[in-house]
Amino acid sequence: MNKPLLAALSGLAIAGAGVVPAVAAPQAAPKAAAVTVDFAGTVSLSNCSGSVIRFPNSTDTSPALVLTNGHCLETGFPAAGQVITGQSSTRTFGLLNSAGTKVATLRANQVVYSTMTDTDVTIYRTTTTYAAIKSAYNISPLTVSATHPTAGTAIKVVSGYWKTIYSCNIDGFVYRLKEGSWTWKDSVRYTSACNTIGGTSGSPVIDTSTGQVVAVNNTGNEDGETCTVDNPCEVDENGTVTVREGINYAEETYNIPACFTSANVLALSASGCTLPKP
Template identity: 55%
Template sequence: MIRRVLGTLFAALSVGAMAAAPADAVQAADFTGIVALSNCSGSVVKPPQALDSDPALVMSNGHCVKLMGANEVIRNQSSSRTFTLLSGPNASTLGTLRATKISYATMHGTDVSFYQLNQTYAQIRQRFPQFRPLVLSTTHPTQGAGIQVVSGFWKRIWTCNVDGFVFQLKEDVWTWNDSVRYTAACDTIGGTSGSPVVDGTGKVVAINNTGNEDGQRCTLNNPCEVSQNGQVTVRQGINYSEEIFQISACIGAGNQFTLTLPGCTLPR
């Protein structure tokens, strides 16, 4: 399913006790740099080329902004959305961060949103010395790699492996390319949308977004896999994320999205 919270919360979950124990192959992630949205999860992220003096970015899903059109792209739209900043192994609340705009959001080919904040990375660290942003990976994730899905909404961490990659993942009107399929241990739930997927180096390699809930074929909450030759596969109970390694190429000076930069493949 598109894993934002749409209705009643899963009140029976105990957020602290539900964190999964990390696999031996994965460096244990914590909640430093993680944020909670009103309906989703997210993280404060930093492209490798960004400066501490640049305005900070929060990454979440495009569908956490709204259920967007199949070809819709949002750029530089004013926003005052707030985020609860977390830290440490116990998801301690540090304070509130505020956006000035949606720098970029889409559900076309991928499912991602970036909010620009009203403070730089350095200013956030000055307020909260425990803070550090998560660094965006610039390399394709690896099949079999140990990963962790870190949800700020639930204050819970899922641990599993990259099971494989999907040529096209189709859900209702949306199509996402080269998606990451998890092994079954990452049984993510509503509210985990936008959670960063962190590899053993601690870098963000993908962004959690959906899973097949009922075994239906290519419908809302039931994405299907489409191979390069058009074969459709349905995997009930299996969940997915979207790669982010290509996104840093679209972010220029001052952490501004510049879609004409060499190597930028994000939809315009």
């Protein structure tokens, strides 16, 4: 995993260069320009990164949600097979504006959902609403896409902890990603330019063509070891194991919106919800 806390590397540079659009063929429709991706709506945690997120059908008056990793949960890593819902929390988050400046402190009142099984996510409910955040700070939440991401897509990984933006592409998808006792399904593999580090855990992975969240950053193989903590390995449908030292990964988020109502209430029994259940 991208370790939740790192005590050094304070001199990182922001990698925010845009992607040059491909030249359109004659009579072809022009390629849509990439949207501007900055820090607005991202948050810093005590040991991780995260973002204020909404789903396509969330209402503005719903309690604002914060997305980060399961392994960033303040009570410790969920065990393999464990799913946590409705756990009380008073965790705080530093809300960032577009420049990466902290403009407010948000507070959670509940861990709505947390697991490290199949995926690596924690979703917090805060004590405020999207409308209140917009009114006070002119900051909107990031929308979680309900569509599976596509290989080759240009992405940015936005770390509120380090106030750093990594730019790369989705290299492909991993059938099973194993690390220690945990297994994640259909993980996103980055191209090498996204060399994320400890503290970037929980960063939103943003599709630069839509501005929507398509995954949550969570791990990378640091030492070339096989399937150990901080050294995830890829396992294909035939059980073949591949180790890619220095390559980093994220967990898809497109399957989360189906598990929430428009009022941001968790509904694991809803039709189409495939998140692991307690």
